Structures are given as C-alpha cells and as structure tokens.
Amino acid sequence: MNTNKKKAWLYLLPAALFLVCFLVYPLLDVFVYSVEEGYNFASQTYFGTGFYNFSYVLHDPYFLQAVKNTFILVVITVPLSTGLALLISVGLSSIRPLRDLFQTIYFLPYVTNTLAVGLVFMILFQKTEYTDGLVNLMLGWFGAGPVDFIDGPYWAKMFVLCFYTIWIVMPFKILVLTSALASVNQDYYKAARVDGTPKLRIFTKITLPMISPMIFYLVITGFIGAFKAYSDAVALFGTDLNAAGMNTIVGYVYDMLYGDSGGYPSYASAAAVLLFAIVLTITCINLLVSRKKVEY
Amino acid sequence: MKIVLEKLTKTFPGRGRKNPEDVTAVDDFSCEIPDGELIALLGPSGCGKSTTLNLLCGLESPTSGRILFGEEDITDLPPELRSVGMVFQNYALYPHLTVKQNILFPLENRKGKDRLSKEEMESRVMETARLVQIEELMDRRPKELSGGQQQRVAIARALVKMPRVLLLDEPLSNLDARLRLKTREEIRKIQKKTGITTVFVTHDQDEAMSISDRIAVMRLGVLMQMGRPQEVYDDPLNLFVAKFLGTPPINVFEGRVRDGKLYIGEEAVLPAEGLADQEVFAGIRPEGFILQEDGPLTCELNRVEIMGRDISVIASHPACAGQTLRAIIGAESKVDTASPAVRFALKPGKVLLFDRETEERIRF
Numbered sequence: 001m002n003t004n005k006k007k008a009w010l011y012l013l014p015a016a017l018f019l020v021c022f023l024v025y026p027l028l029d030v031f032v033y034s035v036e037e038g039y040n041f042a043s044q045t046y047f048g049t050g051f052y053n054f055s056y057v058l059h060d061p062y063f064l065q066a067v068k069n070t071f072i073l074v075v076i077t078v079p080l081s082t083g084l085a086l087l088i089s090v091g092l093s094s095i096r097p098l099r100d101l102f103q104t105i106y107f108l109p110y111v112t113n114t115l116a117v118g119l120v121f122m123i124l125f126q127k128t129e130y131t132d133g134l135v136n137l138m139l140g141w142f143g144a145g146p147v148d149f150i151d152g153p154y155w156a157k158m159f160v161l162c163f164y165t166i167w168i169v170m171p172f173k174i175l176v177l178t179s180a181l182a183s184v185n186q187d188y189y190k191a192a193r194v195d196g197t198p199k200l201r202i203f204t205k206i207t208l209p210m211i212s213p214m215i216f217y218l219v220i221t222g223f224i225g226a227f228k229a230y231s232d233a234v235a236l237f238g239t240d241l242n243a244a245g246m247n248t249i250v251g252y253v254y255d256m257l258y259g260d261s262g263g264y265p266s267y268a269s270a271a272a273v274l275l276f277a278i279v280l281t282i283t284c285i286n287l288l289v290s291r292k293k294v295e296y
Numbered sequence: 297m298k299i300v301l302e303k304l305t306k307t308f309p310g311r312g313r314k315n316p317e318d319v320t321a322v323d324d325f326s327c328e329i330p331d332g333e334l335i336a337l338l339g340p341s342g343c344g345k346s347t348t349l350n351l352l353c354g355l356e357s358p359t360s361g362r363i364l365f366g367e368e369d370i371t372d373l374p375p376e377l378r379s380v381g382m383v384f385q386n387y388a389l390y391p392h393l394t395v396k397q398n399i400l401f402p403l404e405n406r407k408g409k410d411r412l413s414k415e416e417m418e419s420r421v422m423e424t425a426r427l428v429q430i431e432e433l434m435d436r437r438p439k440e441l442s443g444g445q446q447q448r449v450a451i452a453r454a455l456v457k458m459p460r461v462l463l464l465d466e467p468l469s470n471l472d473a474r475l476r477l478k479t480r481e482e483i484r485k486i487q488k489k490t491g492i493t494t495v496f497v498t499h500d501q502d503e504a505m506s507i508s509d510r511i512a513v514m515r516l517g518v519l520m521q522m523g524r525p526q527e528v529y530d531d532p533l534n535l536f537v538a539k540f541l542g543t544p545p546i547n548v549f550e551g552r553v554r555d556g557k558l559y560i561g562e563e564a565v566l567p568a569e570g571l572a573d574q575e576v577f578a579g580i581r582p583e584g585f586i587l588q589e590d591g592p593l594t595c596e597l598n599r600v601e602i603m604g605r606d607i608s609v610i611a612s613h614p615a616c617a618g619q620t621l622r623a624i625i626g627a628e629s630k631v632d633t634a635s636p637a638v639r640f641a642l643k644p645g646k647v648l649l650f651d652r653e654t655e656e657r658i659r660f
C-alpha cells in the first residue's frame with residue numbers, strides 16, 4: 001500500500017468508525033436477534049437458536065396482512081406517483097407564465113409535516129356523527145352514497161392511504177424531474193425540430209431516454225420508501241394499525257417491539273430481516289432492469 | 297437551391313430590468329447564395345452568425361425581411377417543411393441511439409405518403425453512410441466515436457433526408473487542429489459530390505478561406521462584404537474586413553496623404569496619385585514588404601523567425617497600431633540580424649488605405 005492510499009484510508013477512518021458503530025453493528029445484531037428464540041429484554045437470555053421466529057412471523061395473520069398492505073401500497077403508489085410527477089413536470093417545463101407559482105404550489109406538500117397533512121386528510125375523508133366529510137359531500141353530488149374512508153371498508157381505507165402517500169411523495173419527484181428535464185441539452189430538441197419530429201415522438205424517443213436515469217432513480221427510491229411506509233398509516237388511522245387492518249411491515253416491526261402487544265424483539269427482528277430481504281430483492285431486480293434500459 | 301436573403305433583420309427583445317435593451321442580432325442582411333455553392337459565414341463571436349443560420353433553418357423567425365429558396369418564399373415556413381439539414385456545433389447526436397438509429401431518425405419521422413419503406417430507408421442510410429465513410433461504425437453509440445467520426449455522423453444525419461440546403465454551425469470547433477484540417481477537406485469533398493447548397497459558420501478565417509466558394513464577413517449583425525475568398529482578401533471594403541482576413545494579420549499604420557504621397561511617420565513610402573490630403577490608416581499585408589537597403593520605410597528590428605519556406609521579420613514602428621509589425625519575405629533574402637534597423641520597400645497592391653473616421657476603403 002502506498003502512502004497515498006494509506007492517507008485515503010486515514011481520512012475515511014472517522015466516518016468509517018461511525019458507520020461501523022451505528023450502521024453495521026446494529027444491522028448484524030438484528031440478524032443475530034432474528035435467530036435467537038424467545039429472547040428476553042430484561043434478562044437478556046434466550047432458549048436456543050433456529051428459525052422459529054421466522055416461522056412464527058410468517059404464520060402470523062397480522063404480518064401477512066401487513067405484507068399484503070405494503071405490497072398493494074407499493075404497486076399502486078410507485079408507478080402512479082412517478083407517472084403523475086412526470087406528467088406534471090412536463091407540463092411545468094412547457095409553460096412559461098406562472099411556472100414559479102405552480103412549482104411552489106406543487107412543492108408545498110414536501111415542506112409540510114406528515115402528521116399535519118394526515119389531519120387535513122382526516123377532515124377531508126372522515127365520517128363522524130356530525131358530518132360526512134368534504135369528500136363524501138362531493139360524492140353526494142354525484143349520487144354516490146357516503147363512504148367511511150377512515151373506519152369503513154378495506155378498499156376505502158386503502159384508497160385514502162394510497163392517495164395520501166402519492167400526495168406526500170410527489171413534490172420531490174416533480175422537483176427531480178423538472179430539473180432533469182431542464183438539464184436536457186436544447187440542441188437535441190432543435191435538431192429534432194429541424195428533422196420534423198412529431199411531438200409525441202420527441203417525448204418518447206428523446207425526452208424519456210434522456211431523463212431515464214432520473215426516472216429509475218425515482219422508481220428505486222420510491223420502491224424502498226414505499227416498503228418502509230409507516231408514519232403515513234399512523235397519521236391516518238392512528239397507532240393501532242393491526243386493529244384497523246392497515247398495518248405495514250415496518251408498522252408490524254414497531255408493534256412487535258413497543259406496541260400494546262409488543263415486547264418481542266426476536267419476532268420484530270425476524271420481520272425486519274424479511275423486509276430487508278424483500279427490499280434487497282426488489283432493488284436488485286430494479287437495478288438489473290435499469291442496467292438494461294439505461295444504456296448511455 | 298439558390299438562397300436569397302432580403303433585408304433580413306432579427307431583433308431579440310430586451311428582457312426585464314437587467315437587459316432592457318433590444319439586441320439586433322442580424323441587421324438588414326441581404327445577399328444571394330448561388331445554387332450549389334459553399335458559403336462561409338465568417339465573423340467574430342456574437343456577430344450573429346448562429347442567428348442567421350437559425351433564421352435559415354426556421355428555428356428563429358425574422359423580425360422583418362424575407363428568405364427565399366429558389367423562387368419559393370419560405371420566411372414563414374416551419375423548419376420541418378423547409379427541407380434543410382443542420383449540423384450543430386456539438387453535433388447533437390442522440391446519445392442513447394446507435395449511429396445507424398441516429399441517421400435513420402429523420403426518415404422515421406415522416407408520416408403518410410412521404411414515409412419510405414423499410415428497405416428504402418435502409419438503403420438510403422447505407423448510401424449516406426458510405427458517402428461520409430462511416431459504414432463500419434453503424435452499431436456504435438456516439439460516445440464511442442472520435443470527434444471527427446461524430447462529426448461525420450452528424451453530417452450523415454443532416455444529409456439523409458436529401459435536404460435542399462445544408463447548414464453547419466461551427467462544425468469544426470470541437471476538433472483538434474490536425475483533425476480540423478482533415479475534416480474541412482472532407483466537408484468540402486462531400487459538398488462537391490452532393491452539389492448541395494451549403495452555409496458554413498465559422499469564426500476561423502483560415503477555414504473560411506480554404507474551403508468555401510464565397511465568404512460573407514459579418515460584424516455586429518451587419519454583412520460587411522461578400523465575395524470570393526481571394527477577392528475579399530485582396531480587395532476588402534473596409535478596415536474590419538481587412539483586419540479579419542489573413543494570417544498573420546494585416547499591419548495597420550497611422551499614415552497620411554500629402555501632395556499625392558502616402559506618408560508613414562515622416563517618410564513618404566508610396567505614391568498616392570489623385571488623393572486629397574487626409575489622415576488615413578494604411579494596411580500593409582505581411583507579404584507586401586520587400587527587404588531593401590535603401591527602402592523608404594525604416595523600422596526597428598526586433599527579431600527574425602525562420603519558418604523554412606519563408607522568413608518572418610518582426611519589427612516595430614511608432615506609427616504602427618500595436619507597435620510591432622510582421623513582414624513575411626522569401627527565405628532566400630538575407631536579414632542582417634545584428635543591425636538595429638531594417639528598411640522596407642512596399643508592394644503597391646498590398647498596401648490598402650482606409651479613411652481614419654469611417655474606416656472605409658480609399659482606392660488609389
């Protein structure tokens with residue numbers, strides 16, 4: 001090793017130490033907990049090692065419900081929010097007047113507190129003894145019956161959760177995509193215009209490929225973010241998510257640790273490891289696909 | 297296709313408080329480009345060359361004036377209906393497409409009856425690729441090509457739709473010096489072979505002189521002079537054109553005409569019959585000096601550069617703008633480098649006089 005390399009490692013040392021202490025060690029510890037059966041916080045003891053924790057978690061109906069919810073959330077919100085953000089960004093970059101105003105409006109949700117937004121959504125959607133909520137009021141105009149979006153049927157609750165999630169994640173995506181669109185060299189568009197390229201073809205053959213690295217970045221981080229969803233559900237349905245049937249995998253992990261029925265670090269670790277495996281798999285698939293598609 | 301520009305003017309409106317003034321990028325530009333010629337649009341940075349080209353291809357629309365291709369007025373035609381091919385300064389090749397897909401792109405844009413069959417497109421692409429000699433590169437991506445190759449791909453993409461007019465915006469500025477020489481010859485060859493009317497933007501006068509049929513010199517949006525390269529070089533209409541053309545550049549002296557003679561400093565260097573007494577700028581081409589023991593123009597000798605074929609003498613004279621002047625003389629002449637002074641006689645045809653005020657040419 002030459003001096004330069006030694007120096008480089010030396011410079012990295014402080015950061016590396018922190019990473020090992022607060023990232024690598026806890027991560028390994030979770031794996032250890034997940035195979036220790038019946039671990040007890042107070043006495044720091046366990047019965048034995050094995051895969052019983054995983055088996056328990058995988059047979060727990062609450063966990064299965066959480067997995068189902070999480071997957072629905074991911075499958076609906078990631079493509080929808082990315083697609084909508086793309087649409088809005090393209091619209092934003094093709095208008096000139098009032099662009100800044102619109103950009104600010106679209107960005108507002110990003111700087112707003114999740115819980116505050118949750119409260120607003122409650123007001124919009126919740127049905128109480130006194131009022132059916134704003135959305136139900138509007139549904140009424142079209143002759144549709146009032147639906148309880150917060151305590152009502154599963155699809156209604158899922159709808160609100162997806163709506164809310166999309167609304168929360170969109171600003172960031174719009175921000176990224178508008179800057180990606182702005183950074184495409186204008187000469188490509190000029191060349192396309194001189195060659196008489198139709199508008200739609202410009203979009204699909206030039207714009208999309210040019211910003212595809214950013215789109216894939218958003219899809220990958222979107223997947224990861226959606227798999228880790230928790231606070232959104234809490235903001236809408238309160239902390240007892242199992243009872244509401246709206247738990248997510250991260251929510252399940254939390255409940256296993258600190259919830260009313262909690263205190264099972266082993267089960268929580270097993271669930272966390274499962275989530276880790278799912279996210280890892282999906283991200284790898286994403287990367288493989290993007291490697292194929294984004295090739296310049 | 298003959299191109300006619302009639303009083304073409306393009307004004308960009310001033311924007312906001314920071315840039316309140318309108319910018320007139322092209323000012324009352326009139327010229328006629330004969331069919332099948334290669335025209336170099338030459339001028340310093342910011343003089344409106346790119347804007348003129350954009351007006352020609354339709355990316356900008358003129359504030360006033362007309363553009364005609366042949367007899368057809370195309371001033372208000374959108375770019376795609378003008379049938380022009382354009383090569384951009386950075387080539388603007390689509391990075392995610394292969395060379396072949398890039399060249400195919402303009403053909404695939406067509407719809408309806410204009411659309412060629414697959415086989416026709418294929419053969420058209422191969423034909424164009426052969427013309428610019430890139431057949432072996434068809435499956436590469438632009439970033440896997442050298443600058444010169446990218447340039448040829450860009451030309452192929454512009455030519456594949458068989459445009460009436462080819463426009464090139466500083467196509468050589470991204471290449472290194474050696475490749476630039478080679479590529480400009482190639483552009484000339486391709487242009488000759490296709491016989492397509494071509495407008496070529498450059499700020500390098502050497503480039504313009506060497507490959508074009510005609511050059512048009514612009515300054516601040518105004519066309520200063522247009523003509524065959526040798527004509528413009530030998531017979532510039534004003535000091536700007538004289539200074540802009542020629543390497544090494546013309547040497548400019550402050551002189552005056554008195555009693556039918558041209559004086560530089562206190563010395564009468566050349567007869568100037570029939571001219572009224574006046575203050576002038578005298579421009580002397582580097583090749584206009586003759587080394588002569590008793591020559592009328594005495595300069596202080598600075599140094600001598602031997603360049604093989606000829607010798608360049610760098611000297612200074614108080615009346616010379618920029619203090620130093622450069623004379624190029626045949627290698628057979630002997631310069632006494634030990635002597636502090638050097639004396640020149642002048643070739644009359646290589647001395648150009650310009651008005652002190654207007655900088656317009658004074659013929660004598």
Ligand SMILES: Nc1ncnc2c1ncn2[C@@H]1O[C@H](COP(=O)(O)OP(=O)(O)OP(=O)(O)O)[C@@H](O)[C@H]1O
Nearest residue numbers: 308319320321340341342343344345346347348499
């Ligand atoms: N879109 C625009 N808005 C305002 N002014 C412009 C615009 N485009 C060009 N100009 C101005 O018009 C003038 C001519 O610009 P142009 O790009 O034609 O110069 P050029 O001769 O091509 O220069 P270069 O050799 O540097 O490319 C410049 O003063 C420039 O600032």
Ligand SMILES: [Mg+2]
Nearest residue numbers: 345346347465
């Ligand atoms: Mg330019």
